[in-house]
Amino acid sequence: MPQITVTLPDGGAKSLPEGARVRDLAAAIGPRLAASSIAARVDDALVDLDEILHDGARVEIVTESAAEGLSILRHSAAHVMAEAVKDLFPTATFGIGPAIEDGFYYDFGVDRPFNPEDLEAIEARMREIVASAVPFKREEVDRLTAHDRFEGQPFKRELIADLHESETISLYTQGNFTDLCRGPHVPDTSRIRAFKLTKIAGAYWRGDSTRPMLQRIYGTAWYSDKDLAAYLTRIEEAEKRDHRKLGKELDLFSFHEIAGAGLPIYHPKGARILRLLQDWLRPELYRRGYVEAITPHIYKTDVWKISGHYDFYGENMYFFQIDEGDGRVNEYAVKPMNCPGHVMIFDNDVRSYRDLPMRIFEFGTVYRHEMSGVVHGLMRARGFTQDDAHIFCAPEQVHDEIVAMLDLVDYVMHTVFGFEYSAEISTRPIGHSIGADDMWELATKSLMDACAARGLAYEINEGDGAFYGPKIDIKLRDAIGRTWQCSTIQVDFNFPERFGLTYRTAENTEAQPFMLHRTILGSMERFLGILIEHYAGAFPSWLAPVQVVVIPIADRHLDYSNDVRAKLEERGVRVEVYSDNEPMRIKIAKAQQQKVPYMLVVGDREAEGGTVGVRDRSEGDLGSRTLDEVVELVGKDDPRR
């Protein structure tokens, strides 16, 4: 019998009879591999276990434990869910059903929206399909056949029509459900052991708000019940960290229906944290050659007409009319950005190349009328404060400025907060953008070179830049692995052009400066939200609104407690005394719940010895300490030390 030879990832070769399939190869290598194999990567393409191997193929078996193995499972789970929906809702039409991070979804066109009971019924039907262990069968068809097979399925037909000429059209069938699909899939439905449907949502067909809204069902799927349980636990843990919940429990901020959606009101403890952040960042910026500005919250509308925001983003701005009393009515707008003020500072004088770079920062509060469906606690508010800055510089300075910003990003995100982060560079949007080609080229190259100079890897988001310039976005990773976009560094050709900014060069010619926008924390609100969730409310001592609480054991220790408080306050420690007439353990429970870093228990022993009994919120009882030792303890995580 003729033989073929395939190469394996370790460089080894394996001979197999002609016509052998991937599953045969897996079996030939070993029974354990065969049992956990899901699909294979053949010459870089993912294929089913049924795929017939050709001579000389490079083959890598994809197992359950591989990343692709999980996404194949989830994709297959989506097909099974679609089959269940087809069984229960015969008139349903089908959109797309991909695997996503941690799960999958499928979009359906149905006569009425799904409700939670439907979800249970669909899940029950899925379990039957899984129990029956039906195989996934692949077939390849021509375009016309594919079109005919999806009678009454407008979305599928649209997808087929949009497939490129050169693409192979493949269909997968399990049971009575056939889907247009590239594959691969798990061998049969029994592999989908551990899954759960999680939520229902509306979703526009192809993500286009002008097209029909379909019903999307989300689910998650894993190879074992243990993994599924771990995932569900992870979700629960994330919910416990929800900054909206903790913000309420820790008395940091609130929202009020009468005030309006998306407008956070900071209580003293929340305000304290924000000010602590600013008071730490401000000297750091001075050290790095920034100057601080304070600019108005409102401007006459003319400013926004010049900047272009009136036309581009007017719908998201707050406008109001003021009767000046002399027959004139002026229109003003609340600022959605801090740039104009900084531009006016630059433009207030004749500027020389010697003035550059000019780095102006501001903790600037802005208001944007975000669409009602998107406001989300502190993460997406309508009023928020940016740690904003604008750098006016010569073209040849752009590179060094970006490098300096990336250094600042690293200091803040990594050195101070310990976040891992990654970078993305967004390039010129094709079609709608302003500025000369060479400017875009120089700016984009500066961003890339700066990343390279700092050894910062980046991904490219082709055409995702702003209309006025390219940008670097920094995404950080929090304690439980979620990513958040905070820092952004943008090059702007729009403002200098529209406001006619110039400076005199060394050759005494006139030139237009480059303008760089940048935020490090991004929105202070959002960053606070991220920190709350990252620390699960247990702020490090240097950011804790209350660093220590003094806990008198009995009323007779109140005087000494107040002594301790006064002495610590004098040394800059943020301290409260729990003077309520309650047993100590109740005060400790309250302080623990408030996630206060240190509790100082004072009773007869401490009052006599002039000491305190220190309890660390996570370590527990640390024993007796002097106040000097407490001050040292409280300050030891401060990044400025």
Added chain:
RNA sequence: GCCGGCGUAGCUCAGUUGGCAGAGCAAUCGCCUUGUAAGCGAUAGGUCGGGGGUUCGAGUCCCCCCGCCGGCUCCA
């Protein structure tokens, strides 16, 4: 903005087929005088998100609005 769900005391939540609005915690007042994660007793606390409608009667059913939650779209 779109789809779906939700809104009851400061907080977390019960409230049956439409028939007198409840609990725990917190608060207040007593008692206890406390040694490392939740004592005891009493009192007070409500336009049931707002408005309109159906009904003898609405927290409960219907409509509109506001807000919140999960997504979609958006995030200059």
